[in-house]
Amino acid sequence: MSITDLTSRAEAQVAERKEINERLQKLQEEVSDFCYQCAKCTSGCEAHKLLELEPHKIVALLKRGLIDEMINSDMIWTCMSCFKCKERCPQKVAPVNILFTLKNLAVASGKQVPGDFTAMLQSAMGIGLIQDIQTVPTRAGETKTREQAGLPPCSKPKDPAKFQQTIMTVAMEKV
Amino acid sequence: MTKYALYPGCLMPTEQYGYEVSMRSTLPLLGVELVDLEGFSCCGEPLKSINQMLTLTLSARNLAICEKEGLDILIPCPMCHLALSETKKILREDPKMKERINSKLAGEGLVYKGTSKLFHVIDLLHDVIGLDAIKEKVVKPLSDLNFATHYGCHLFRPSELGRPVDSENPQKMENILEVLGAKADDYAEKLDCCGGPLLPVHPETSLTKTGQKLQSIQEQGFSGMALSCPWCHKMYDSKQKKAGETVGAKLNVPVLYLTQLIGLAFGVEEDKLALDLNLSPVEKVLEGDQGVGS
């Protein structure tokens, strides 16, 4: 009554696997069980050549219930979300959405979020946008503001406090 | 004039001014009135890795703002267009989720119903305005120019959600360029990603991806690259120099927004297309041997 990875001593996490499948179904995605490992996803994966992401392996590990292995790995953060895997999967499995779900789980379990995601989140919470309005360079080596480019003011949440409240409550929630 | 709510997203209104300026200069010439609304926020797609509920809520929030005005929505950013389309689909098919999201939006006095239609610049131009209407306005055909088109992955994938262009053989931008007098040959890397979504985590790799595609386009002798995504433009234009350094190549590919090219063909003055903000050598297209001005 147990399945153990003899290299890492990890055991299949049946409950977590079920939870992920339920989440995917709520997002109207096909569950991973239908995958037959043709690896069409990895053949076309934009991130594979540079960062060795193997979407078909992500699906296989999920099927096997080795969730922690993935959540603790930086690998899940290498997806470029180009959606080629979902587009072309012959079994309508969407590795890209499995990866989103795994990243969400990693964040929820307090794993360090790599790169600039935290900055983007903080900015979004503060002003509603993932970055503030920039002054941009021109080809001639000068700079221009949004206003100087002749553009009207940028649309932002009208009541930042209420907006933050919305975001804060949602940020804690599961799908 | 047909009114559309302009949902700008984050990247275009905070740094990709060339897109916004050229769009505001060209679309009204084709009978489109862009309506600016207050109160928008990020669509949530860039934060999908953190929490997918956040994406659903933020997208529904922005849709609700437009619905209040009873307007269909123009979304210039493919990523925002994907987030809003996906949210629409999920909330249409899952009433419980819709209820849950609406309870979140209530704090700001917003209700999501799902009544607005969504458009990107490409399908608005190609399918609503139509090629004939565009052709009529061309006064300076972009003759002798051959552009490599780049749509932005999220504009054509995943097709299951119903995207503005075909997922495997997108041709709408090609058709538009053709009526502008230019060519747009297919190339093997056409559907490849710019690397942009990786920028927050693996900047170096992200730029390698950008550089590789630019290098290939340069080798194939295209006059330039035509774009319809602010993220991809950031990679191919704003970061072209860095991308070249990453792949060890000297890149000089003119990169322009499709709306800028339309403006040029319509005879719109260059400063109204913000062409000074393109950091790639667009003068090659503007003034070169095969340039528009010649």
Added chain:
Amino acid sequence: MKRIGVFVCHCGVNIASKVDVKEVAEYASKLDGVVFAKDYKYMCSDPGGKLIKDSIKEYDLDGVVVASCSPRMHEHTFKNVAEDGGINPFNVEITNIREQCSWAHEDRDEATRKAKILVRASVAKSSLLESLEKSKTPVTHEALVIGAGIAGIQSALDIADDGFKVYLVEKEPTIGGRMAQLDKTFPTLDCSSCILTPKMMEVKNHPNIELMTYSEVTKVEGSVGNYKVKVKKKARYVDLDICNGCFDCTTACRISGHVPDTFNLELGKRSAAYIPFPQAIPLKATIDPDHCLMLRFGKCGDGPLCVKACEPDAIDFTQTDEEVELNVGTIIVATGYDLLNPEKLFEYGYTRSKNVITTLELERLISTSGPTEGDVVLLSSGEKPRSVTFILCAGSRDETKCTWCCRIGCMSVLKHVYLLREKLGVDVEINICYTDIRSFGKGYEEFYRTIRGKGVNFFRGRPSEVRVHPENVTIDIFDTTTNKLFEIGTEMVVLVPALVPRADSEEFSRILGLSRSGDGFLLEAHPKLRPMDTFVNGIFIAGCAQGPKDIADTVAQASGAASRAAAILTKDELENDPLIAWVDPEICVGCGVCVEVCAYSARTLNEVTGIADVDEALCAGCGACISACPSNACTHKNYTKQQLIRMIDEVV
């Protein structure tokens, strides 16, 4: 008052585990009219039958209710038993307490309660059942086989050998079908034509086979034993009795070399006057109306060259389509398959590069009767390819395209490897991108082993796309055997597309009244036990019309279908099921509504009596006329309104 016996079956544990069968029998024994009730482990077994027969005698029963499985399974069994026991078999009523009760419910008490209600309703109906007699219809001892590929040929030959006349209808100008387009067959590498053409000759020479090529079935009426079939013989513009198959017209044709050669999948060109291939049967010319200048514009230069060239004077531009009517006892449908249109696999580059082809196209390139006379060349340059890459499961096993396995792809590719090694030598690089190699048939796995020894690069994986560059084609493939991503630079790509139903299969199935399965192929009556039967009595299916299969399976099924058909043809008459419509002559006003709604042409207005008759042989007992009849004159024998209302009364 009828004396009814109720027999409750356990079906092992299939019923007994969810329904308290003893309680049901006990309950039934107390119902009005029931003089005996008993449960038994397997009512369909010999002892079960004996129980029923003995009880009929002992209790002098004249009605029998069997509570068991679906009537589709054993109604026949129990009717026979009752008849043996000495009562009219139409006094047997089946209550389905398995499919509709024990298999459908979890709760034992509730299932038992439902079983009791169902039995009560059956007993009520049983008391009103009438004894019926079976009428008989004579059988037409002739058969129709539609489609003359290897399946149709085999079926036709078998039936003809049994001594019955067969009409073999083929829509193309020649028989032979897909198999005629193949070069060699797996796993034995038999030359396809060499084994097919003798059978084609046999068809041509068989005294019992009447061949109708370039013809299409347009209408089917009637029922088993007596089908009336309309066949459109398309105008060929060549008199078959005169044409001697000399090919003079095909060489003389003014637009020779300008018409896409459909037999060669448009890889080559032919004339408007053509014979598909040298071994065509019948070896007669056909003039293609879509391209012939005479037929399109009424003028061909200063006169049609084919006419001038034809020594026996066989060409006749005045010919028109002709309709013939056939009377047959039984029909075999063997209409074959198409390949999935490879243009639908845009990512695999078929529309973007001439050097991306399909397996069937490669087959024509390999064949010495093909457009290149057997030279395997790149369509872009005419040069021999230095590398060939196969992509298996192109659209097969794919929820977005064709969900099924094509069943021939793996083996056909292995065969091609063998043939390419022969044609192009040991130096040509051969790559196979596969997901699973399915080599399940006799001798197939051994053949796979042979090919593994032929220096082939097997990549276990599926490419995401084929990239077409100006100079060559590249394929990125992640190989799960080495866990590495490879880029294959190749000159020729061969796609192995999914097998799909014929493009016209929907319309065609409607003409014959056949059902199709979800994949669009024709549906068999039972996937295991009645694989050649359809739901229409007397119409059988063979070959890929029913689903993808290889030649060996096709021939086996074709012979099976022929033997099923012969079982009907050997009878002089067939018993008609008396469970059909009946018209009360006292009520019928002859309005003719029933005639309009009848899909089986069983209803006609009798001009003498002024009322609507029922043809007992044609009526399928579908009930359409009964619900349509505005004056309630139609009833269904033993499914009368009175009987059904009694049942409903017992249930609610």
